[in-house]
Amino acid sequence: MLDRSQIARLFSFRGRTTRPAFRRVMIALLATALILWLATMILWLAPAIQMFPLIVPLLLWLYAAACARRLHDLGESAGLVALPLSCLAIVWAGVFTFAIAALFGAVLGMGQIAMDALEWAMHAAPFLNLLLLVVFAVWLGQRPGSPHDNQYGPASAV
Numbered sequence: 001m002l003d004r005s006q007i008a009r010l011f012s013f014r015g016r017t018t019r020p021a022f023r024r025v026m027i028a029l030l031a032t033a034l035i036l037w038l039a040t041m042i043l044w045l046a047p048a049i050q051m052f053p054l055i056v057p058l059l060l061w062l063y064a065a066a067c068a069r070r071l072h073d074l075g076e077s078a079g080l081v082a083l084p085l086s087c088l089a090i091v092w093a094g095v096f097t098f099a100i101a102a103l104f105g106a107v108l109g110m111g112q113i114a115m116d117a118l119e120w121a122m123h124a125a126p127f128l129n130l131l132l133l134v135v136f137a138v139w140l141g142q143r144p145g146s147p148h149d150n151q152y153g154p155a156s157a158v
Contacts, residue, residue, distance in 0.1 A: 010062055013078055017069035018156040019141055025066045026137045030130075033059055037126050060085070063133060072152035073145035084136040088129050095125045 009015070010025070017025075032055075040052050064085065068078035098121040149155050 011065055013065050013068040014072075014152075015069055016073035016145065016150075016153045016156060017066065018073065018145065019070075022066055022070045022073075022137075023141050025062070026141060029059055029063055029066070030134060030137075033130055033133075037130065040126075060088075063137075067137065067140055070140045070145075072150070073156060074140075074143055075146045075150045075152075084132050087132045091125050091128050091132070095121045 036052065036055055036059075064081045067081045067084075071078050071080050098118050102115055102118040145156060147155055
C-alpha cells in the first residue's frame with residue numbers, strides 16, 4: 001500500500017525516478033488507460049463514459065509527472081514531456097478536422113461516407129494517443145539514468 005508521501009510523489013514533477021519505479025508507474029497507467037478505453041470505446045459503458053473527462057486529465061498528469069522525473073534522472077529537462085503531449089493535441093485536431101469534413105460531407109450528400117470516416121477517427125484517435133504515449137514511455141524506460149548527482153537531485157540507489 002502507498003503511504004501519503006508516495007502518493008504525493010506520484011503527482012510531483014520534481015526529483016528523479018529509477019527505471020524500475022518508472023516502469024511500475026507506466027504499467028499501472030497503461031492498464032488503467034486500456035481498461036478505460038475498452039469500457040468507453042468498445043463496451044460503451046455509461047459510467048466509464050461519464051468518468052472519462054475526469055480520469056483522462058488525471059492519467060495525463062500522472063504520466064507527465066512520471067516522465068518528467070525520469071527525464072530528470074537522465075539529466076534532461078522535463079520540457080521534453082511536451083513532445084508526446086503535443087502529439088495528443090495534433091491527433092485530436094485531426095479528429096476535429098474529420099468532424100468538420102463530416103458536416104460538409106453531409107451537406108454535399110455524402111453523409112454516410114463522412115460519418116463512417118468520423119466514426120473510424122473517433123475510435124482510432126484514443127488508440128493512436130495511447131500508442132504515442134507508450135512509445136515515449138518505452139524510450140524513457142530503456143535509457144539508463146545518470147549515475148551521478150545532477151541539478152535535479154542525488155543519484156538513485158538502483
